[in-house]
Amino acid sequence: MGVPTPKQFCPILGRPLISYTLQALERVCWIKDIVVAVTGENMEVMKSIIQKYQHKRVSLVEAGVTRHRSIFSGLKALAEDQLNCKLSKPEIVIIHDAVRPFVEEDILLKVVTAAKEHGAAGAIRPLVSTVISPSTDGCLDHSLERARHRASEMPQAFLFDVIYEAYQQCSDYDLEFGTECLQLALKYCGTKAKLVEGSPDLWKVTYKRDLYAAESIIKERISQEICVVTDTEEDNKHVSHLLEEVLKSELNHVKVTSEALCHASRDLQQIILDQCYNFVCVNVMTSDFQETQKLLSMLEESNLSFLYPVVVISVHFLDFKLVPPSQKMENLMLIREFAKEVKKRNIWLCGLLISYPQDEQKRQESLRQGAIVIASLIKERNSGLIGQLLIA
Amino acid sequence: MGVPTPKQFCPILGRPLISYTLQALERVCWIKDIVVAVTGENMEVMKSIIQKYQHKRVSLVEAGVTRHRSIFSGLKALAEDQLNCKLSKPEIVIIHDAVRPFVEEDILLKVVTAAKEHGAAGAIRPLVSTVISPSTDGCLDHSLERARHRASEMPQAFLFDVIYEAYQQCSDYDLEFGTECLQLALKYCGTKAKLVEGSPDLWKVTYKRDLYAAESIIKERISQEICVVTDTEEDNKHVSHLLEEVLKSELNHVKVTSEALCHASRDLQQIILDQCYNFVCVNVMTSDFQETQKLLSMLEESNLSFLYPVVVISVHFLDFKLVPPSQKMENLMLIREFAKEVKKRNIWLCGLLISYPQDEQKRQESLRQGAIVIASLIKERNSGLIGQLLIA
Numbered sequence A, B: 001m002g003v004p005t006p007k008q009f010c011p012i013l014g015r016p017l018i019s020y021t022l023q024a025l026e027r028v029c030w031i032k033d034i035v036v037a038v039t040g041e042n043m044e045v046m047k048s049i050i051q052k053y054q055h056k057r058v059s060l061v062e063a064g065v066t067r068h069r070s071i072f073s074g075l076k077a078l079a080e081d082q083l084n085c086k087l088s089k090p091e092i093v094i095i096h097d098a099v100r101p102f103v104e105e106d107i108l109l110k111v112v113t114a115a116k117e118h119g120a121a122g123a124i125r126p127l128v129s130t131v132i133s134p135s136t137d138g139c140l141d142h143s144l145e146r147a148r149h150r151a152s153e154m155p156q157a158f159l160f161d162v163i164y165e166a167y168q169q170c171s172d173y174d175l176e177f178g179t180e181c182l183q184l185a186l187k188y189c190g191t192k193a194k195l196v197e198g199s200p201d202l203w204k205v206t207y208k209r210d211l212y213a214a215e216s217i218i219k220e221r222i223s224q225e226i227c228v229v230t231d232t233e234e235d236n237k238h239v240s241h242l243l244e245e246v247l248k249s250e251l252n253h254v255k256v257t258s259e260a261l262c263h264a265s266r267d268l269q270q271i272i273l274d275q276c277y278n279f280v281c282v283n284v285m286t287s288d289f290q291e292t293q294k295l296l297s298m299l300e301e302s303n304l305s306f307l308y309p310v311v312v313i314s315v316h317f318l319d320f321k322l323v324p325p326s327q328k329m330e331n332l333m334l335i336r337e338f339a340k341e342v343k344k345r346n347i348w349l350c351g352l353l354i355s356y357p358q359d360e361q362k363r364q365e366s367l368r369q370g371a372i373v374i375a376s377l378i379k380e381r382n383s384g385l386i387g388q389l390l391i392a
Helices: A017-026 A040-052 A067-079 A105-118 A160-169 A172-177 A181-189 A208-221 A238-250 A263-273 A290-301 A325-332 A335-343 A360-380 B017-026 B040-052 B067-079 B105-118 B160-169 B172-177 B181-189 B208-221 B238-250 B263-273 B290-301 B325-332 B335-343 B360-380
Strands: A034-038 A058-062 A092-095 A120-126 A130-134 A140-143 A150-159 A194-197 A225-230 A255-260 A278-283 A310-318 A347-355 A389-391 B034-038 B058-062 B092-095 B120-126 B130-134 B140-143 B150-159 B194-197 B225-230 B255-260 B278-283 B310-318 B347-355 B389-391
Touching: A017 A034, A017 A040, A017 A208, A034 A040, A034 A067, A040 A058, A058 A067, A067 A092, A067 A160, A067 A172, A067 A181, A092 A105, A092 A160, A105 A120, A105 A150, A105 A194, A120 A181, A140 B181, A150 A160, A150 A181, A160 A181, A181 B140, A208 A360, A208 B208, A225 A238, A225 A263, A225 A290, A238 A255, A238 A278, A238 A360, A255 A263, A263 A290, A278 A290, A290 A310, A290 A335, A290 A347, A310 A325, A310 A360, A325 A347, A335 A347, A347 A360, B017 B034, B017 B040, B017 B208, B034 B040, B034 B067, B040 B058, B058 B067, B067 B092, B067 B160, B067 B172, B067 B181, B092 B105, B092 B160, B105 B120, B105 B150, B105 B194, B120 B181, B150 B160, B150 B181, B160 B181, B208 B360, B225 B238, B225 B263, B225 B290, B238 B255, B238 B278, B238 B360, B255 B263, B263 B290, B278 B290, B290 B310, B290 B335, B290 B347, B310 B325, B310 B360, B325 B347, B335 B347, B347 B360
Parallel strands: A034 A058, A120 A194, A225 A255, A225 A278, A278 A310, A310 A347, A347 A389, B034 B058, B120 B194, B225 B255, B225 B278, B278 B310, B310 B347, B347 B389
Antiparallel strands: A092 A150, A120 A150, A130 A140, A130 B150, A150 B130, B092 B150, B120 B150, B130 B140
């Protein structure tokens, strides 16, 4: 990858890659324990990650010098019924890579079910490139027929006894140079693994470009929903409704909901619980940030911004013809102070002043501009713009 | 990829992927002709891309229904000495994919040199995943030793007569189901291709995540240099010099240069010719946008923004204690009009108002804030922020 940080610890939106992978596994309620093999030098880093992101059901074991030795360490920890050890031997064990953060419950279930029946199972993908075999002089010896081969990916699942037996039997050469767990189960236990077609998302973060791709995928995933929040009476609600409509028509593929800040906000609480990470707060009260502050307090009280940065855009409307924007800006510049405060809680606050002229066509155009700015703030999730007051 | 547009036409920073690949090949002066195989339905799109981005030395042929048939079409176009045809038979032909935009001259030279000696040569990469062979019942038959196999990538190069002969000889089955040109040269001409280790950059844009990765790589490549432009006399130059210093210390890996707008600007012209895509224009004259306008005119006259969007950040300084920023903002809001105008030329203009207090420590802090905003505008190249006036 060309960076000094081991790739599983590289940050994506501020959080180490491995934390995303742990989150993906944790989400699956039928996974009882997660054992992570970590080298001695990274043990403290790993412990602090688990603490900071409150990962549950995770045990750490010391990694070996090769992939197979690390897996063997993990299996041993599950096999041994030590005193003071909260781990117990499972029926099925899943083997997964720290650098494959996008594993879904669906494929986990498929490999586990197949492992129960066949003793072993693993995810596969079609080959992207043709595979060739070089001769010793660095020339082409032969190429493999692409349709007859597959890339072996993760996750894989095994009857615990099968894979543990295989690791106990296998040679030092296997432990040093082997790469394929399915092969060990075949070689030492005669278990023919079932191969399960996986999605492209299973790919392994290997190069720097994969880190870029992972960041874009995560940004895309948390930008699928925008909640427009407002605190006004019905008859004043017009402007926020208009903005909501424009957002809906401008942002395809994004779910736009709207919620009231008032009335104890049961619905808004639900939206937060359902993990919407993007809020557009429409301010129409006399005090410029009354609504925004209310929303920020609710978000701070929830644990929403724990795993992902939450974007809040505080929207203000103004007829630039009647009031020069500069006059309003004086007050709105206060947003920088609010933003600095909530940034500590991983809430990324920006302001947006939308021109609101009398002329309907012009108004529609400035709402459209506003929607474009909102879309790009949410999609790009650029921390350098925290506290800025933008204009549409 | 899950999108309706064929991947070679997917836009990256507004420009279709294939145009980046053509640019990479065009740059290499010893490549005489570039033949692109295009399906009938995409012929007009391809013609308009070539025209819009002024690609040179490109001929189009109609693609076949499979990869091998398309390559054969391209070879025929080079082989036949038709009347009115500007193509002539080359000694060596390179075969490359439209969806591998990051091919470097270095690897092109290596495969061509090796092809001259061996008759055929191709780039290879280590395998990322273990390759396995499934049995007919969807179980593991055997896994291949990873160290003994390689992924065959592009570019590949051939003595023209060798590969043309191979395609003329090969069977319909090969043309329908084959994937590997090196294999055809081996099978039909007995030519053992030399395998050349390539860089990770040779990877093929296959999935949506690859498009994300490609965009990030391109953004990174054009963000390696920032030119700070100023038009003041030496003794006034202080402020731009300070900003330059902070940019240098805040932005590692980025080359920060500074140039004067005055004196016919020979040096600035050279920076533009050398393809710096990021400009910070420090405005200290009485008229708020005098310098920025001068710079914009120069950029418009050059063809710099032709292939990539050029980011220009118009920087203004103000002691917020002495003059409330709102007062200055009134004028600076004009930036939206300038931005709208130059956006048509692919120049992305933003404004940045940096607080400039008397207190040195505070001043340093606001310059640092300014550098962070500049860095994120340049790195993220977010078109949604065009025309905004940011504050540090």
